[in-house]
Amino acid sequence: MTRHPELPERDRRILGVLVQAYIEQGEPVSSLWLASRGFGVSSATLRNVMARLEEQGYVRQPHTSAGRVPTDQGYRLYVDQLLAERRSSARPTPQIEARLRRAGTVGDMLSHVSQEVARASHQVGFAIAPAAEMTTLERLDFVPLDGGKLLVIVVAAGGHVSHKVVNPSEEYGPGELQQAANYLNQEFKGRSLLAVRRAVLERLQEERTLYDVLMARALRLASTTFEDIDVTPTVFIQGTSLMLDDVGGEDPELTLSTLRTLLKMIEEKTRLVKLLDDYISTEGITIVIGSEHHAPDLQHFSLVASTYSDGHNTGAVGVIGPTRMRYSRAINAVESLSKAITRMVKTNT
Amino acid sequence: MTRHPELPERDRRILGVLVQAYIEQGEPVSSLWLASRGFGVSSATLRNVMARLEEQGYVRQPHTSAGRVPTDQGYRLYVDQLLAERRSSARPTPQIEARLRRAGTVGDMLSHVSQEVARASHQVGFAIAPAAEMTTLERLDFVPLDGGKLLVIVVAAGGHVSHKVVNPSEEYGPGELQQAANYLNQEFKGRSLLAVRRAVLERLQEERTLYDVLMARALRLASTTFEDIDVTPTVFIQGTSLMLDDVGGEDPELTLSTLRTLLKMIEEKTRLVKLLDDYISTEGITIVIGSEHHAPDLQHFSLVASTYSDGHNTGAVGVIGPTRMRYSRAINAVESLSKAITRMVKTNT
DNA sequence: CTTAGCACTCCCACGGGTAGAGTGCTAATA
């Protein structure tokens, strides 16, 4: 966890204070200011330390006669330190959980989660539902619509519901639809949607299927249903208006155009999902800072996220904000919400 | 439609050109510039006209020695003129409609619609689904979950699906759930959700209900289901990143903080819905410009919206942007998309 | 009613000059 073993203890502490101060005040931190923070050394000494830190890439100067500002590497050390110290300070979640419990559906709950994590962290917050393809089938239903179309309702474990309209090539009577649903439910309940899809296709190939016309028709219906079962998980995002609070402010890095790219990414949520798929393989909190991102348009933003699991599938909660973000607050928010979700889905399932 | 009858024809034409120019260029329009636009009069005359227009409140000067800028009242006359001229220039929608047709569910389609209207108008676009309470019940389903909870799936006419988890006070066996669903479907299919809710409550009061225990239990279940059937329609919004394009620009009215309030409203979509409920009683295109809004935080924004209908219920499509918006483009976008939806839901139902 | 001419007003971009903050360096000190 703790990289940077070469850095002397005192330098590290000073860097910590510096980063913290910059995060809070948004202005380059001067040696004089640091001296007033009770290190027991003079500003001159701190200047020496800062020069060293700069050489090593932890801080930089906006211009010659200005204080120091953390680099992404500096932030990195800071959050590593933060994470190392925290250990078990994992706050529970008092009344927020009650609010979540009131949500009717998983979707509702996650929508609230994204809102809460945004509020708590003062950043853009998001919550991602587990990928539908991995959840297990609970029940399948067909509802006939006008014009030969069918509404298919798929209920997955845990109360996830998805639906779509299909336009089958054959005609089905109402009774037959009922039968088909019964047959498919009986046959495939409890399997993952992905597995169902595979099984349906396999069985359609088998010879003996040919003898049972009804079954064959049911299977064909199922295959149209599952052919593109949504691979993109649902994403909830809240707090975008909070972004603008930072922009006018002190941070000159945070221009309108960078913000725009972030907003854009938020709109096409699929990108966010891909992003997280890349990073979040590990359990627990994941933090990606500024230039640590692969994508160049995220250079000025940091991500704090955590996975959650309902036993079978994993989703994610997190926040996105400027690199100069209150990491401790963000980490707390993300962790507590992620724990809250885990508890919710466990009791819910 | 055309208010402002007192304004002479020529003045009106000049105002039109002025507004158009300001919308496109974003800079105060000078008498000299107008003179170059072939009115056959000199700049001095135009100065006289502009002075008159200013007296009447159609334009104003940012400062003494600057050109004129339209006021909200000026924009109003401009769009009224625009709408009056348009008449039947209603463009159809060529390949966009094809894209919409690919959408699986109504929700998907509206999501695309909001995207398309945003793209076409270069503004924030939105699409609102008809209020669920007014659609008619097609089918009701209960799916038992763990822990005594129930997943209720409500299918409304046109393929709208909503679902929620309820925690009934009584226990229900799987067979009974099936029975209850059958009973309720048979009894209430085809009525509006609001009517169903009323009918359920009424019937619960009736004496004879007491004799049929199963029926009573079914009705109690239904009443928990419908007690808070979602009154807030679904809203889809896209194009928020486009907002930021304008902000850095020429328009000094458009500050970050006003933008923030707009973003906030977009996030709590309910406000948008209320707003539209207020304005959109009428059929056809509705336009609200700047200070015509009741809410003070919308003073700098304009709304261009249109309702659509599937025969029973009405939803809305529209865009929101700065008062200095390309109204003609916005109107075209909104109208064509609204027509497209209408056609879609008609063929879909 | 239109128009040429003209004086007037106000914005804005430019430049210089200065105060102040903060640094790096050097030399002295523990």
Added chain:
DNA sequence: TATTAGCACTCTACCCGTGGGAGTGCTAAG
């Protein structure tokens, strides 16, 4: 060897005055 006081240096941000220029309103003539 690490710390510190002192000092010169650098850069920014701000203030202020100033001139050019754009655009107007007004007046008087057509």
